[in-house]
Amino acid sequence: MPNHSDHLWQKEIAEFRCEMAANEMLHDRHDEARRLLDEALVVNRKCVRATLLLGDLAAKVGDGETAIDCWKRIEQQNPVFLALAAEKLLAVHIQLGRKEQGIQLLRGWLERHPSLDLLDSVFRAELDNDGAEAAYALVRDELRRNPTLLGLDKLLEAQILVAPPEKRADLELIKNLIHNHTRRVARYRCDACGFKARQFYWRCPGCGGWETYPPKRTEEFDITI
Numbered sequence: 001m002p003n004h005s006d007h008l009w010q011k012e013i014a015e016f017r018c019e020m021a022a023n024e025m026l027h028d029r030h031d032e033a034r035r036l037l038d039e040a041l042v043v044n045r046k047c048v049r050a051t052l053l054l055g056d057l058a059a060k061v062g063d064g065e066t067a068i069d070c071w072k073r074i075e076q077q078n079p080v081f082l083a084l085a086a087e088k089l090l091a092v093h094i095q096l097g098r099k100e101q102g103i104q105l106l107r108g109w110l111e112r113h114p115s116l117d118l119l120d121s122v123f124r125a126e127l128d129n130d131g132a133e134a135a136y137a138l139v140r141d142e143l144r145r146n147p148t149l150l151g152l153d154k155l156l157e158a159q160i161l162v163a164p165p166e167k168r169a170d171l172e173l174i175k176n177l178i179h180n181h182t183r184r185v186a187r188y189r190c191d192a193c194g195f196k197a198r199q200f201y202w203r204c205p206g207c208g209g210w211e212t213y214p215p216k217r218t219e220e221f222d223i224t225i
């Protein structure tokens with residue numbers, strides 16, 4: 001029992017350091033922010049938020065390589081949170097002139113830890129880099145592997161992009177029907193108390209728990225049932 005409560009406190013203390021660090025970053029006090037984030041990781045080495053912010057900090061001061069190294073570490077800490085780093089990771093790769101490598105990395109994450117938000121990031125990257133057909137193929141393969149309504153919603157979006165003009169109106173109609181339904185399931189849910197929200201929170205507004213929201217949508221609606 002004492003171990004359990006110690007662990008809870010460690011998590012809270014680390015989160016508190018992160019809140020302070022985020023505030024320091026807002027005021028460009030980078031050294032102070034880094035010190036607080038290092039402390040957070042000493043208290044709780046699994047603190048995803050500290051790792052994410054260390055990456056943000058490195059990116060902010062133009063150290064893209066360190067930023068990438070930080071964000072990649074999230075996969076070992078808690079891969080559910082990778083989606084929070086996906087867009088930034090790609091942006092920094094593009095800045096460094098290594099877009100392809102960034103997309104490959106995201107594809108690897110999606111392969112190992114499927115989630116709708118990761119799929120969304122990879123979809124947009126593929127669309128931008130390789131065009132509508134490649135983006136469509138990506139979503140189709142992903143939907144086969146992981147059949148959810150939210151995935152179907154995404155597939156229809158991709159299909160509209162590659163469809164001949166005369167088919168688009170029908171597809172739009174279907175997509176809108178599905179979308180009205182998926183809006184209700186596309187929510188984040190607190191692991192501790194079940195509170196649902198449209199946006200991701202580090203601290204649950206329902207129970208006050210820290211990092212109780214996996215940034216993953218309630219997408220377990222299996223369309224094969």
Ligand SMILES: [Zn+2]
Pocket residue numbers: 190191192193194195204205206207208209212
């Ligand atoms: Zn909660």
